[in-house]
Amino acid sequence: YRGGPVVYWMSREQRVNDNWALCFAQSEALEKKVPLVVLFCQTPRFLDATQQQYHFLLRGLREVKRTLEEKNISFFLLHGEPESRVPSFIHECGAGMLITDQNPLRLTREWKRGVASRITIPMLDIDAHNIVPVWIASQKLEYGAYTLRPKLHRLLPEFLDDYPPIVKHPFTATVPVKSIDWDRDPSPTPVPVNSTSSLVCEPGEAAALVVLRNFIALRMQRYDTDRNDPMLEGQSHLSPYLHFGHVSAQRVALEVQRASASPSAAAFLEELIVRRELSDNFCLYNNAYDSFDGFPAWAQQSLNVHRKDARTHLYTLEQFEAAETHDALWNAAQREMLRTGRMHGFMRMYWAKKILEWTASPEEAIAIAIHLNDTYELDGRDPNGYAGIAWSIGGVHDRAWIERPVYGKIRYMNAKGCARKFDVKAYCDKFRS
Ligand code: FAD
Ligand code: FO1
Numbered sequence: 001y002r003g004g005p006v007v008y009w010m011s012r013e014q015r016v017n018d019n020w021a022l023c024f025a026q027s028e029a030l031e032k033k034v035p036l037v038v039l040f041c042q043t044p045r046f047l048d049a050t051q052q053q054y055h056f057l058l059r060g061l062r063e064v065k066r067t068l069e070e071k072n073i074s075f076f077l078l079h080g081e082p083e084s085r086v087p088s089f090i091h092e093c094g095a096g097m098l099i100t101d102q103n104p105l106r107l108t109r110e111w112k113r114g115v116a117s118r119i120t121i122p123m124l125d126i127d128a129h130n131i132v133p134v135w136i137a138s139q140k141l142e143y144g145a146y147t148l149r150p151k152l153h154r155l156l157p158e159f160l161d162d163y164p165p166i167v168k169h170p171f172t173a174t175v176p177v178k179s180i181d182w183d184r185d186p187s188p189t190p191v192p193v194n195s196t197s198s199l200v201c202e203p204g205e206a207a208a209l210v211v212l213r214n215f216i217a218l219r220m221q222r223y224d225t226d227r228n229d230p231m232l233e234g235q236s237h238l239s240p241y242l243h244f245g246h247v248s249a250q251r252v253a254l255e256v257q258r259a260s261a262s263p264s265a266a267a268f269l270e271e272l273i274v275r276r277e278l279s280d281n282f283c284l285y286n287n288a289y290d291s292f293d294g295f296p297a298w299a300q301q302s303l304n305v306h307r308k309d310a311r312t313h314l315y316t317l318e319q320f321e322a323a324e325t326h327d328a329l330w331n332a333a334q335r336e337m338l339r340t341g342r343m344h345g346f347m348r349m350y351w352a353k354k355i356l357e358w359t360a361s362p363e364e365a366i367a368i369a370i371h372l373n374d375t376y377e378l379d380g381r382d383p384n385g386y387a388g389i390a391w392s393i394g395g396v397h398d399r400a401w402i403e404r405p406v407y408g409k410i411r412y413m414n415a416k417g418c419a420r421k422f423d424v425k426a427y428c429d430k431f432r433s
Contacts, residue, residue: 002121004096005035005173009086009115012103013128013245014040014060015205016067018163020128021101026073026166028097035173037093038068039076041085047107047381048374052341056378059203060246062182067205072169077180083114090119093175101245102127102134104284104383131250131273132159134280141285143296144397148281149274156273160253200340200378201240208247211237216259224267229422230336230344231430236268239342239379242276249276278397279387289386290370292363295394302400302408303362309405313358317368320355323433329415329424330354332431334372339431341378346421352392353413357406366393 008025016022022038029036040061042054065075078085090098100112102125116123127133132155142148201211215236219226226234241247249272256265256272288294295303315325323334333347343351356365369389374380390396393410400409418424 001032002096003032003034004094004121005029005037005175006032006097006099007090007093007095008036008038008099009082009101010038010040010064011101011108011111013101013248014057014064015208015246015248016064016071016166017205018248018251019101019166019245020163021099021126022128022166023164024124024126025097025099026169027164028099029169029171032096033171034096035074035171035175036169037074037076037095037173037175038064039078039086039089040064041078041080041082043081044079048371049381050375053378053380056203056240057244058182060205060244063204063206065180070168071166072172073166074173074175074177076175076177079184082111083118086111086115087118090121093173095121097121098123100125102129102280104134104280105381106287106289129245129249130277130280131156131253132277134277134284137277138281138285142278142281142397144399145270145274145278148278149270152274152277160250160257162254163248163250200342201237203240203244203246205246208238208241211241212247212252212255216255220256220260220268221262221264223264225264227267228346230347230427231422235345237342239382239384243379243382243384249273276384279383282387282390282396283383289383289390290366292366292394294390295362295396298400299395299408299410302403303394303410306406306408307361311358311360311406314360315358317371320368321372325354325358327354327415328428328432329418331433332428335431335433337372337376341376343377346418347427348388349392350413350415350418352389353407353411356393356410362393366390369393 006025006029008022013019013021026036061077068075076089078089098119098121100123132152137151137155138148219233223234226232238247238252242249252272253269256269283289286294292300313326319325320334323331323338325331330351333343333351336347337343352369355369356362359365359368366389373385373389377385387396391398395410398411401411403409404412415424
């Protein structure tokens with residue numbers, strides 16, 4: 001080991017506690033008796049992220065910096081493209097090793113390839129997002145939850161265990177820490193005019209744990225009955241914290257398991273563990289995770305057969321964005337997202353499927369769904385989103401259904417089906433124009 005600090009390039013997991021990448025970085029630094037340094041490289045743009053999501057991220061990082069410095073671990077906020085900023089930081093501080101956190105998205109994998117080609121020190125990628133590391137759970141693209149579930153359940157006893165604490169670091173970095181201008185304009189992508197949502201949830205690790213414990217104490221027992229009703233607060237609201245890494249899914253699972261073994265808790269763990277880890281599997285092993293080419297062959301074939309079917313309605317991106325379709329229920333879902341930065345999980349399926357129904361092609365549909373999802377959802381720009389949209393529009397992780405116009409064999413949903421599940425009129429009133 002040539003000496004120099006161990007550097008953890010934090011990206012996906014923006015937290016100090018329960019973060020395997022940071023745990024590993026500290027264990028290496030302790031063994032080598034060198035300082036531990038954490039950096040976050042803020043890019044000017046990140047997919048369709050707007051200023052609002054950057055504010056959430058930066059507020060969370062402010063807490064990370066405070067917590068790290070209490071443990072004598074330096075935190076650096078860099079600005080620019082990682083391929084150039086991270087290598088220059090590595091050379092400036094004479095780092096001896098670089099640790100990163102696993103992220104299956106194409107953009108972040110390109111960042112890492114760029115950095116790896118410009119440095120000569122060891123660079124190790126740690127899966128701090130999934131309970132069972134994505135590479136260990138499965139080495140190939142899984143067909144659906146039913147094929148991944150048994151592989152996860154077999155490995156959970158080994159991986160769903162507690163974390164070691166991050167201790168006060170005994171070796172102090174000599175790299176001069178620059179002061180951070182937290183109010184610097186986070187991104188040139190302004191918040192779109194029709195997004196009127198203020199931050200509906202408080203960012204950061206501490207706030208995430210409050211939401212988790214509140215959910216477990218007050219709402220989890222009704223999860224399996226309430227979670228598909230957008231008029232009830234049946235879901236956990238943890239997705240922004242899981243997306244930005246303010247809380248670890250492993251911590252959530254440990255606390256849920258300690259609290260209850262009810263069918264409701266089991267239903268929640270199925271979504272949190274199987275559905276969420278299936279999304280990372282999808283994005284890691286299917287490089288076309290955000291396009292028509294990523295759909296299973298049966299779905300591509302079926303959608304191709306129905307390309308020429310007449311559409312009852314056709315809308316542009318602008319009309320969808322402004323919630324100006326003929327359908328009050330779809331418009332209400334779009335307005336929920338515009339006004340709160342999130343959409344109820346059940347409505348997301350309906351919302352995406354209607355975009356397939358009311359556009360001229362599946363390619364246009366997936367592009368519009370991804371753009372709106374990644375612009376307005378606080379939990380957007382996430383493997384769960386790409387998998388959720390590909391499930392809705394392209395039958396990914398789903399099976400063939402009765403064939404019908406436009407959809408082909410893709411599972412169909414309509415307002416009547418929603419009315420069987422919840423009070424559609426109340427939901428439309430809640431988010432009326
Ligand atoms: P809960 O029901 O409390 O679930 C807890 C956690 O389990 C979630 O935070 C999530 O990590 C995981 N989970 C739950 N349902 C799913 C699912 N269907 N697929 C994968 N993981 C799941 N999720 C995102 O995180 N970001 C997105 O951008 C996103 N876009 C979606 C788009 C469409 C079209 C669809 C159908 C689903 C999308 N989802 C997305 C998945 C799911 O709808 C959300 O994760 C969930 O609604 C978030 O609310 P919650 O945390 O309260 O969920
Ligand atoms: N990760 C970074 O390393 N640098 C960024 O500037 C950055 C911005 C960002 C904006 C919105 C957003 O939703 C995520 C962002 N990510 C950033 C975090 C990380 O890469 C994401 O958690 C992944 O997209 C999740 O898979």
